[in-house]
Amino acid sequence: MHEYGVALEIAETALKNAGGRRLSKVLLRIGDLSGVFAESLTMYLDLIFREKQKEPVTIVAEKVPARFKCACGAAYSPDKIFDPCPSCGGFDRTVIDGKECSIESIEIEDA
Template identity: 30%
Template sequence: MHELSITRSVVETILERTGETKVLDVSLEIGKLSGVVADSVRFCFELVCAGTPLEGAALHISEPGGRAHCRTCGEEFTMDDLIPLCPCGSADIEMLTGRELRITSVEVV
């Protein structure tokens, strides 16, 4: 379960910037094509935050879908599965969105 180490890294990154200040709310963006399971991050968040200034913080996760551009036909299309194929059948695509993993906001006291 790599989500545990990812969640630990997110919490450490927040603590590096907030120090001992109490954190009330954390918002993350986890793209549906990132390979990170948002529900697992939710589960791990409470465990990783225990005993830190983030303990008890609310966690909000948005999960944007994927968008890609086909280099063969020029179409831009949505992708919600990890198989990178354009509707035209080409696998020569450029991922535009869907692989994000970022902290979008942190609310402190």
């Protein structure tokens, strides 16, 4: 149910930004490391939008792969989250990308 809370927050932000005009599309960026399942999130968002706005909203969830910067200087996107650095085999890394769960853009239909 974690995704429901996230969906509610995203829906409220998107509707607020639409400022009462009809929201037609929401583009999201969901990182591999965000801990959010894109499929569940879009399902909940669809339900919330149907309830709050009579017209449906197209929801597009763009997945962002995990990207790390290693202590050796290499930046990489592992096939699996727990794969080590491909250049030195180390695990001393920081996250560059993949933690986000945010609205990339919204589209509004002018009445």
